[in-house]
Amino acid sequence: MMLSRTADSMFWLSRYVERAENLARILDVASRMASLPSAYAGSSNEWESAIATAACDVAFHAKYGEATRENVIAYIVADPDNPSSIKNCIETARSNARAVRTAMTTHMWVVINDAWHDVQKLKLSRLDETGLRKFLNFIKEVSLHFDGAAYRTMLRSDHYWFQRLGTFIERADNTARLLDVKYHILLPDKEQIGGGLDYFQWTSILRAIEARTAFHWVYRETVKPWLVADFLVLSAQQPRSLLSMYTRLNEVLDELSENYGRRGPSQRLAREVLGNLQNSKPKELFQSGLHEFLSGFIDKNNELGAAISQQYLQ
Numbered sequence: 001m002m003l004s005r006t007a008d009s010m011f012w013l014s015r016y017v018e019r020a021e022n023l024a025r026i027l028d029v030a031s032r033m034a035s036l037p038s039a040y041a042g043s044s045n046e047w048e049s050a051i052a053t054a055a056c057d058v059a060f061h062a063k064y065g066e067a068t069r070e071n072v073i074a075y076i077v078a079d080p081d082n083p084s085s086i087k088n089c090i091e092t093a094r095s096n097a098r099a100v101r102t103a104m105t106t107h108m109w110v111v112i113n114d115a116w117h118d119v120q121k122l123k124l125s126r127l128d129e130t131g132l133r134k135f136l137n138f139i140k141e142v143s144l145h146f147d148g149a150a151y152r153t154m155l156r157s158d159h160y161w162f163q164r165l166g167t168f169i170e171r172a173d174n175t176a177r178l179l180d181v182k183y184h185i186l187l188p189d190k191e192q193i194g195g196g197l198d199y200f201q202w203t204s205i206l207r208a209i210e211a212r213t214a215f216h217w218v219y220r221e222t223v224k225p226w227l228v229a230d231f232l233v234l235s236a237q238q239p240r241s242l243l244s245m246y247t248r249l250n251e252v253l254d255e256l257s258e259n260y261g262r263r264g265p266s267q268r269l270a271r272e273v274l275g276n277l278q279n280s281k282p283k284e285l286f287q288s289g290l291h292e293f294l295s296g297f298i299d300k301n302n303e304l305g306a307a308i309s310q311q312y313l314q
Contacts, residue, residue, distance in 0.1 A: 006100050007162045008313040013096035014150075014166030017112070020089035021143030022174035023076055024136040026053045029178070029208040031132060033201060034069065047072040053181040056082060073132065074124055086139055090119045105153040108146060115142040158259060162312070164252050169305050172245035173298060175232055178205055180294040202228050209240050229290060230282035242297060246274040249304070256312070266307040273300050 030050035048067040051057045054076055063081060064071040078087040094116040097109060118138070127135060147167065154160040202223050206212040211231070218237060219227050235241045250270050257263045285293050 004313050006103055007158060008309075009096040009100040010103060010159055010162040011166040011308070011313060013093050013100070013112075014163045015170045016089045016093040016096070017143050017146050018167050018170035018174075019084060020086045020093070021140050022170065023054060023084070023086050023089070024139040025174070025208045026050050026178070027073065027076060027132070028136050029204045030072070031129070031136075032204050032207070035129070049181050050076065053177050054084070055177065056084060073127055077127065077135070078122060078124060087119050087122065090115055090139075090142075100159075103159045105149065107149040107153050111142060111146045111149055115139075158256070161252050161255055161259075165249065165308060168245045168249045168252070169301060169308070171240060172242055172249075173301050175209070175240050175242060175245070176294045176297050176301065178208070179229065179232055180291060180298070199223055205232075211238060211240065214238065226282050226286055229285055233285065233293075234277065234280060234282060243274075243277045246270060246277055250274050253308075260312075264307075264311045266304060266311050269300070269304050269307050273297070273304065 027050060030046040033046040045067060047069055048057075050072050051060045051067055056075070059082065060067070060072075060075050063079075064075060075082050076085055079085050080088070082088065083092075090112075094112050097104060097112045101109060122135070150160065150163050154163065199222075202225060203212060206215050206223065206228065209232075214237075215223070215228070215231055218231065218235065221227070231238050231241065233242045236243055236247070238244060250267075253267045253270050257267055280293075
């Protein structure tokens with residue numbers, strides 16, 4: 001049986017790698033939208049939306065006040081006072097990786113260790129439009145390489161299953177937050193749903209998670225809010241959708257229940273969330289309130305993370 005501290009390190013190692021990638025995607029959306037001509041950009045503050053999506057708006061405003069490009073990039077990328085900055089995420093991931101070095105494959109360790117060394121050289125003064133894009137692409141590639149190394153090289157033991165749990169919990173949270181901020185915060189009051197600004201914002205979210213082309217393969221029509229919600233919440237084909245994440249979470253938790261000989265609160269909660277997603281319809285999400293649905297999902301996802309910690313990691 002795996003020691004709980006090893007399971008905990010594997011779980012959080014993957015969460016922090018995934019979180020660094022998610023933050024890079026959030027900044028990518030903000031940067032793309034902020035660069036739109038004013039005729040499309042309207043009065044929306046994309047940098048404010050980035051802070052809201054990253055769930056650090058209270059701490060950010062306490063330190064910086066206004067959500068300008070420079071302030072938001074500084075805080076999300078490398079602020080030492082932000083424990084979830086991209087730089088701190090990579091550093092925390094490496095610390096966890098060092099603690100479980102023998103539980104990882106060599107390829108996984110090399111990806112994290114090299115990324116940590118590269119991030120130490122980062123200078124905010126170099127993050128102009130081109131520099132920011134290169135840095136964000138680098139962080140996304142680190143996560144993709146780490147995820148691929150885990151999938152291709154890890155033995156299917158407890159080490160691997162807890163690594164997967166951390167990835168899926170964090171990825172589900174980010175997909176829900178991206179959608180929630182877009183629907184509830186991002187669109188200015190005077191803008192009409194379905195207008196030009198609305199179209200570009202939904203498209204930017206699809207592009208941020210590398211899903212724009214896949215969306216058109218599935219729906220073969222223009223970007224519409226209810227179709228994007230269907231794709232990122234209820235589509236079994238989309239690997240970052242909430243339904244896909246909870247299908248995978250249930251599979252991993254079932255594997256652990258067999259290994260440990262019992263089911264517990266985490267299995268029951270994951271099954272409940274999956275059942276709710278399977279029984280949901282796209283139009284119902286909007287009719288009952290997409291913001292309310294996503295807020296409830298985020299709370300349940302956090303609850304599942306706590307249940308996993310209580311059941312396995314203490």
